[in-house]
Amino acid sequence: MRAAYASRFDADNPLAALGVGDRPEPTHPDSDWVTVQVRASSLNHHDIWSLRGVGLAPDQLPMILGCDAVGTDPDGREVVIYPVVPTPGDPRGVSILSEHFPGTLAERVAVPRMNLLPLPAGLSATDAACLPTAWLTAWRMLTTKGRVDEGESVLVQGAGGGVATAAVALGVALGKRVYATSRDAGKRERITELGATALEPGARLPERVDVVIETVGAATFDHSLKSAAPMARIVVSGATAGHEPTVNLRRVFAMQLEILGTSMGTPHELTELLGFCAEHEIHPVIDSVVPFSKVEDAFTRLHSGDVFGKVVIDHTT
Structure with missing residues (x-):
């Protein structure tokens, strides 16, 4: 074959x-x-x-x-x-x-x-x-780990790749205010078309967010920390631009932030994702x-x- x-x-x-x-x-x-x-x-x-x-x-x-x-x-x-x-x-x-x-x-x-x-x-x-890898990872980051139902706003770092772009589309479909960063002007335009607010990396957000989707790593992690609201969840599933960021621990404990690692998802979560996409007519x-x-x-x-x-x-x- x-x-x-x-x-x-x-x-x-x-x-x-x-x-x-x-x-x-x-x-x-x-x-x-x-x-x-x-x-x-x-x-x-x-x-x-x-x-x-x-x-x-x-x-x-x-x-x-x-x-x-x-x-x-x-x-x-x-x-x-x-x-x-x-x-x-x-x-x-x-x-x-x-x-x-x-x-x-x-x-x-x-x-x-x-x-x-x-x-x-x-x-x-x-x-x-x-859906089974990138979109499932994004779904788990938003729902199971990020508990996005408890918040109204999401930051997605480095939109353009599979997981980050899925997180943008799913966050919008879940009715959240979604901000997404990209170095590429063309990708920022595409992000806007998906219903999110597109920003350059490191840009100041209009608000601090409840959930941060982090797949980039060291290049964006300080911005993720500064953009997080009190008791926010920063969910990490990748480190394409460095895996050893400098972390301001005073901000972590003062803001009571959660830094959560994740990878992939379960068969049950994939079933949920498939059903959500079918019900809401979401096209990856x-x-x-x-x-x-x-x-x-x-x-x-x-x-x-x-x-x-x-x-x-x-x-x-």
Whole structure:
């Protein structure tokens, strides 16, 4: 079957490590696993890091990439794949598809049957393929961790990438006042179109916010602290621009701030997200849809840093 995979590691030029070609059919490590025919998938920065060698060992190569997918199960049902699978031997006890088990950038993928969630009516395969990693992370950041229902305002740092852009769209859909930062004027214009107030990084906000969505790291963390209202929640799921920020602890305890880490979400939270998007007719922000025959172009687009939203792969073309 055709697949996109890490053929080797290249920290400086990860695209050079991408292989596209025939790979063996999926195998089932357990009787509860099934094979899903993939219809659509989406890329994450996790895929780029895998090509750099982060999270993978040489003896795991070649490894099929991809975490997110929508497809058809053996009974002919349209399903969304929850990408976190039990993994004996991993210190966490679980892993994401493409870390220990082959991922979703292939014609077919093996997953535990319990990881298959029904595709809701009203959600296309292309839209739903955006949700299981980036959008699920944003949903958990806002709801479970950020408790956004207790507040009215949200700051999203570094909007443009998958998680941050999802947080903007979801925050607006949840009826919150959303502020979002971006260095790129074009992305700030797109943020405004989503219903948020777009700002340059470090800009003074009209108000202090109840929830901060932080995926950037050291470059924005001081601004996140200064923008937080008393008893606000600063939720962190990434550190693309530095993982060792300087933290003013006096502000943390004087303002009674919560700094919360999170990653991904649960199957129940993904079910909630799918239902919310279907009920409110929310369409994920998609940068581009690329046929699988041009999957290399999709990786080039993601790696460029110019994306706004998700890069989706159409496996039917």
